[in-house]
Amino acid sequence: MIRIALLVAGKDLRIERRSRVLLWQVLPFGVTGLLLSGLALGPTQAGHSSAAPGLFYLVMLLVALLMINRSQVIEGSTGTKTSIATLGLDPAGVFLGKALALAVELWLTGAVLLAGSVLFLHTALSGTLSALPSVAVTLGALGAAGSLYGALSGGGQGPATLLPMLSLPAFAPLLIAGERSFSAALRHGSIWRWWVISLVALVAYLALGILLYGVLEES
C-alpha cells in the first residue's frame, strides 16, 4: 500500500512539475487573494494582523479547491484512472498517494502564502514560524479530505460547483482549528490544543479514505 502510495504521489507531482500549473496559475492566484484581502481590510486593520490567520486559511481553502479539482482532472483526462483500475492497484494506496501529492502541493503554496502574510498582513515572523507545525498538519488534513471529496465529486467530471458544495462544510472544522492555533502562535500562546484537533482530523480523513475510496472507484 505504501509503495503504491509513493508511486501515485510521485506521478502526480511529476505531472505538476512538468505542467507548471501550480507555479504559474495557482500560486499567483493565492498571492492575489492575500493581497486583495489586505486591500479589503484597509491599511489600518491589515496592519494589526489579527485577521491574518483567518484570511490565510480562507485563501488556502480557495487554492485547495483548485488543486483538488486539478488532482482529479489529471486522472480522468489522460486515461490514467482507467489504467490504474485495470492494473488492479490497491485503492487505499492510490488514495494515500493522491492525498500525499496534494499535501505536498499545499505545503509549498502554504509556505509562499505565509511569507506573503508576513509581508502584506504584517504577521510577526516569530509567531508565524511557531505556527508552522500546526499549519503543516492542518494542510495535510486538507489534502486528505480533499482527495476523498475530489473522488466523491466525480473525479473532475462533475459540475464545477459540486466540489465546493461537498467539501466546504467538512473543511469548516479545519479552518477553525488552523485559524485558532495560528492566532495563538501570534499571541505567543500554546498552539498544541488546536494542533491535536487538526491531527485527529488528518487521521480520521486518512482512515475514511482508506476505507471508502475503493467503493468510489469501483467500476
Added chain:
Amino acid sequence: MIKQLAQRLLGPLTLVLLVLTFWLGLWVTPPDKIQGNLARLLYVHPAVAWVALYVSFGTAAVASALYLWKRTRSQVMDRIAHCAMEVSIVFIIVTLITGSIWGRPTWGVWWAWDARLTSTAILGLFELAYLALRRANDDPDLRARRSAVFAIIAAVNVPIIHFSVDWWNTLHQGATAFTENGNLLVHGIMLWTLFISLFAFTLLFFWLLRARYRLEVLRDEKYHASLDEALAQRRREGVH
C-alpha cells in the same frame, strides 16, 4: 393485511396526533414559570429537531450503509436514503427557523455561533450537498454509491450535534425532558404534550417519506415508459 391497514391509518393518525399536539400545546398546557407562553415552542421545536437529526437523517444513513453492504444492496435502499434525506432537509430548515423564533425573545439574538447551532447548520449544508451530488450523476449505480458514501461521512456530525451541549459550554439548553440522572425537567401535562408531539412528528416523517417514495417510484416508471415509447417509435420509423 396488517401492513395495508397500517398504511391506510398512517395519514389520519398523523393528522389526529398533530391536531391533539396543537390543541394541548396552545390551549390546555399552562405557561412556563420563567418563559411564559414562549415555552409553547417546546411542543414543536424539539420534536422537529428530533425528526431532522435522528429519525430522518438516521433513516438515510442506515439505508446508505445497507446500500454499500453488498448483501443488502438494492435500489430500494438508495431510494429510501434519497427520500429520507429530502424530508430531513425540510425538518432541518424548520428546526433552524423555530429555533431562531425561540432564541430571539429568550436569548436576545436570532442566531448564536455556539456548538449546537453551528453543527446543526453544518448538517443542513451536508444535506444540501448530498442532493447536489445526486443531481450531478446520471449513472444510477454511480450516483447511489457516491451519495451513500457521502451520507455516511456526514453522519459523523450527528453524535457531535447530540453531545455538543454536554461536551461544551453552549448557549443552547441541555438535554430536554430528563437530566443525565433521569430526573424530570418538564412537568405534568407539559411533559405528556412533549411526548405526543415527538410521536406525532415522527409519524409525519414516515407519512412524508412514504409519499415521497411513491412519487420516486412513479417518476422512475414514467421515465422507463417514455424510454420504451421512444424506442418503439424508432423501431416503427425503421419499419416504415
Added chain:
Amino acid sequence: MPDADVSHHVTPVAAPPIKPRGRWRTLGVLVVLALAVLALLSQGLLRSLNYFETIDQAMSSRAKLGTQTFRLEGVVVAHTIDRTSTGASFWMSGGHHHEIFVNAHGTPPQLFQSNIPVVVEGHFTSETSDRFYGTQILVKHTASYISAHPHRVKAPNGTVR
C-alpha cells in the same frame, strides 16, 4: 506470417494478482477512527469550542484573560439589577461563591431577571479588576419547564382562580 504465430501473439495476458483486502484492514481503520474520537474527547481538548467561560473558569484563568473580550456566564444575583439609560448593571455569581459586578450596555432580552443564568459578552475593565464591562447580555434559559401557576384551579363557571 503463418496463422499459428498470430494465435501465439494474441494469448491474453493474465491480470496482476490483487491481494485480498478484507476485514482486518476495515477493523484496523475503525479502531483508528475510534481512537481519534477518544483522543478528541480526552483531556478536555475541545474546551476551546466553548461558547462562554463560566465565572469559575474565568477566575481560575484571570491573569491570562487580562482585558481581552470573551463571553462570561453566571447567574444574576437577586435584587442587584439596576437598569440604566444605556443598559443594566448587576452582580453575577458563579459556582464557588465568586461574584462579579457587571456593567452592561445595550437593551437586555425580555427574560432578563433575577436568578436567571446569563451570558455577557465583554471584558474585565483592567488587568487586575474583577469588574466586567459588557456589550451584550444573552439569557441562557435552562431546560426546566414548570407551570407558572401550578395551584390555580378551575371554578365551576369555567374561570381560573
